[in-house]
Amino acid sequence: MLDINFILENIGLVKENIKNKNVECNLDEVVLSYKKYKDFVQKVDENNRKMNENTKEVIAQKKNGNVDNLIANGKILKEKAKSLADDLADAKARYEELALTIPNIMADDTPIDKDGLRNVEIEKFLTPTTFDFVPKSHIELGKDLDLIDFERASKVAGPKFYYLKNELVQLELALEMFALNKLVKKGYTPLITPDVSRTSILQSSGFNPRGAESNTYKLEDLDLNLIATAEITIGGFHSGEMLKLSDLPLKYVGLSHCFRREAGAPGKNDAGLYRVHQFSKVEMYQFTTVEDGEKALQELLGIEKEIYQELKIPYHIVRICSGDMGAPAYKKYDIEAWMPGRGENGEYGEVTSVGNFTTFQSRRLNITYADKDGKKQFVNTLNGTAIALTRTILAIMENYQQKDGSILIPEVLQKLTGFSKIEKKA
Numbered sequence: 196m197l198d199i200n201f202i203l204e205n206i207g208l209v210k211e212n213i214k215n216k217n218v219e220c221n222l223d224e225v226v227l228s229y230k231k232y233k234d235f236v237q238k239v240d241e242n243n244r245k246m247n248e249n250t251k252e253v254i255a256q257k258k259n260g261n262v263d264n265l266i267a268n269g270k271i272l273k274e275k276a277k278s279l280a281d282d283l284a285d286a287k288a289r290y291e292e293l294a295l296t297i298p299n300i301m302a303d304d305t306p307i308d309k310d311g312l313r314n315v316e317i318e319k320f321l322t323p324t325t326f327d328f329v330p331k332s333h334i335e336l337g338k339d340l341d342l343i344d345f346e347r348a349s350k351v352a353g354p355k356f357y358y359l360k361n362e363l364v365q366l367e368l369a370l371e372m373f374a375l376n377k378l379v380k381k382g383y384t385p386l387i388t389p390d391v392s393r394t395s396i397l398q399s400s401g402f403n404p405r406g407a408e409s410n411t412y413k414l415e416d417l418d419l420n421l422i423a424t425a426e427i428t429i430g431g432f433h434s435g436e437m438l439k440l441s442d443l444p445l446k447y448v449g450l451s452h453c454f455r456r457e458a459g460a461p462g463k464n465d466a467g468l469y470r471v472h473q474f475s476k477v478e479m480y481q482f483t484t485v486e487d488g489e490k491a492l493q494e495l496l497g498i499e500k501e502i503y504q505e506l507k508i509p510y511h512i513v514r515i516c517s518g519d520m521g522a523p524a525y526k527k528y529d530i531e532a533w534m535p536g537r538g539e540n541g542e543y544g545e546v547t548s549v550g551n552f553t554t555f556q557s558r559r560l561n562i563t564y565a566d567k568d569g570k571k572q573f574v575n576t577l578n579g580t581a582i583a584l585t586r587t588i589l590a591i592m593e594n595y596q597q598k599d600g601s602i603l604i605p606e607v608l609q610k611l612t613g614f615s616k617i618e619k620k621a
Contacts, residue, residue, distance in 0.1 A: 196558040197297055199229060212300050215517040217309040220296040228293050232286040239279045246272045295398060298522035299555035305526065311519030314529070320500070321509035323533045323541055324594045331600075332536030333592040334467040337363075339600055340617055342592075343468070355457060355472045359588075362617045366591070366604070367475065367584050369611035371450060374477040374502060374581040378448035381498065383479065386449040388428035391419045396431035399559030401523030401552075410455050425449035425478035426578040433482065434560040438574060443564060444483040444491060448581060451476065464537055468585040469544060477581040482562065485553065488575040492526060492551040495579035499530050499547045502581060506605045508590050509533035511543055515550075524550040532590040546586045549579030 202209050206222065213220045249272060253265045306315045337343030342363040348356040359367060379385055394413075397420050402411055412421040422428055429449045438445065453476050457465075468474075479498065481491045496512070503510050515527040527550035531543035554573035557563070562574050595603040602617040609615045 196294060196555060197300065198558070199294070202226070202297065208300070209297065213298060215305075215307050215309050216298045216301070216520065216522065217311065217518040218296070218298045218522055220298065221293075222297065225290070225293045225297060228286070228290040232283070232290040235279065235283040235286045239276070239283050242272060242276055242279055246276065295559075296522075299525050299553060301517055301520070301524075302526040302551075305520070306514060306516040308516040309518040311516060313516050314513040314519060315516065316511050317514050317528075318512040319509075320504055320511070321507070321533075323509050324535055326535070326596075326598075328598045330535045330541075330593065330596060332467065333589045334536070336592050336596060336600075336602060337467070340602065340619055342617070345467070353472075355470065357468065357471060357585075361620075362612070362614065363588060365612045365614075366588060366608070369608045370582050370584055370587055371475070371477060372611050373608060375448060375450065377502065378477075378479060378498070378581060381446075383446040383448040386425075386429060386432070386447055388422075388425045388432075388449045388451045390422055390452045390454070392422050392427050392431060394418050394420060396434060396560070397422070397427055399434070400427045400430045400556055401521065402427065410457065412454050412456060421454035422451060423455050424453050424476060424578075425451035426480060429478065429480040429578070430556055430560060430576060433562050436562055437571070438482065438562065438564045440484070440564050440566060443574070444481050444487060447480045449478045449480065451478070464542065464544070468589045469534075469537070471585060474583065474585040476583045478578060479549075479581050480578045481576070482557075483575045483577065484564070484566070485572070485575045488525075488551045488553060488577065491575070491577050492528075492549065495549045495577060496528055498581065499549060499579055503530060503532065503546070505607045506587070506591065508587075508594055508605075510546070515548075520550070523552045523555045525553045525555070526551045532586070533594065534590055535593045535596075536589075537593075544586065544590075546583055546590060547580035550577065552576045552578070 210222050213222060246269065249265060249269045253262050253269065256262045256265060306313060342360055344358040344360060348358050375385055391414065397411065402423060411423050414420065428451065429447050452473060454473050457470050457472060479495050483491045510530050510532045513529050513531060515529060520527045527548065529545050530547040532546045533541060534544045535541040537544050553575055556576045557573040563571050564574055566572050591605060592602055595605065597603060600619055604612055604615050
């Protein structure tokens with residue numbers, strides 16, 4: 196959520212930002228709803244002033260006799276107060292609903308492309324993996340080595356669900372511990388978060404719980420939603436709190452299941468483990484001062500790079516353009532790993548995302564701190580994926596496959612898995 200005074204003082208900038216982010220938002224309607232809300236605030240204040248004056252007059256005139264007219268007037272003002280209170284509540288609710296559609300302002304150096312197709316490559320690690328044989332996709336490898344079962348998962352839960360089997364179960368747990376151990380050593384507090392959140396927390400994090408465009412699952416007849424990422428539950432961890440300046444930055448690493456509707460027609464590049472309805476993820480999150488936001492962003496990106504470099508998976512980093520960064524982000528990067536089975540001859544596919552959200556989420560969540568001058572400020576929030584487990588497993592399977600059909604395990608994971616290779620069962 197943006198500060199309304201900033202919006203009113205920068206209408207042109209905010210409109211241009213909405214256009215470049217390709218977000219559906221009628222700013223004129225938002226501003227009009229705010230003015231109606233403020234009008235009702237003034238009417239309520241004016242009516243309350245009249246009620247107070249009328250009450251004082253009743254008290255003053257009681258000694259002099261008849262106050263029937265004043266009492267009658269007081270009743271009229273009280274009835275009007277009830278009506279105005281209802282009108283004010285409706286106007287406030289309408290304004291707050293519309294205000295949620297305004298996206299965060301972007302960094303000045305954000306690549307502009309409202310269609311979201313021109314992310315800019317800024318860095319590369321290793322060259323795409325090459326083979327002296329025809330490589331298989333992770334779907335084929337999973338079937339050949341009895342590691343993944345999509346068919347039975349579909350029978351039980353529907354399309355885009357899966358069973359991990361045998362060594363892949365151990366590989367997923369090894370990846371979890373690999374990431375968690377690394378982050379804890381770097382001073383991050385580990386959390387296993389709830390897999391559900393209240394709608395208010397979900398919305399405040401920038402996720403839309405309603406309508407066809409929603410990517411989340413709402414639990415019927417409950418004010419609860421399955422979370423799409425631990426960003427939601429970690430962000431809500433300090434909601435409504437005033438943090439101590441001396442405690443900032445606060446750093447967390449959370450493990451959770453993630454649930455996404457992933458609505459829309461499936462594509463070839465989304466097959467198998469790449470785009471599913473449920474997966475596990477290790478998520479990093481920081482609460483900082485606004486001044487430390489960029490420093491924290493580069494720290495999170497550095498940790499993501501460190502993880503995938505130690506796994507020795509080829510990747511490139513892209514700076515996310517305006518139309519692909521989503522409403523809450525101020526600045527955002529993705530790491531895309533090389534996936535030999537993706538597309539016709541292999542392609543990069545997203546495995547991590549990291550973003551600075553400035554005060555966009557904290558205003559909604561009401562997370563503040565007192566600065567060195569004692570002035571109340573909203574914290575800066577940032578989050579980044581340490582490991583999205585299904586896509587990382589996919590990348591390991593496809594990059595580490597061997598000519599004999601086996602899959603090697605990255606060296607840094609071998610002590611955690613207890614084996615160095617996955618081979619076909621006898």
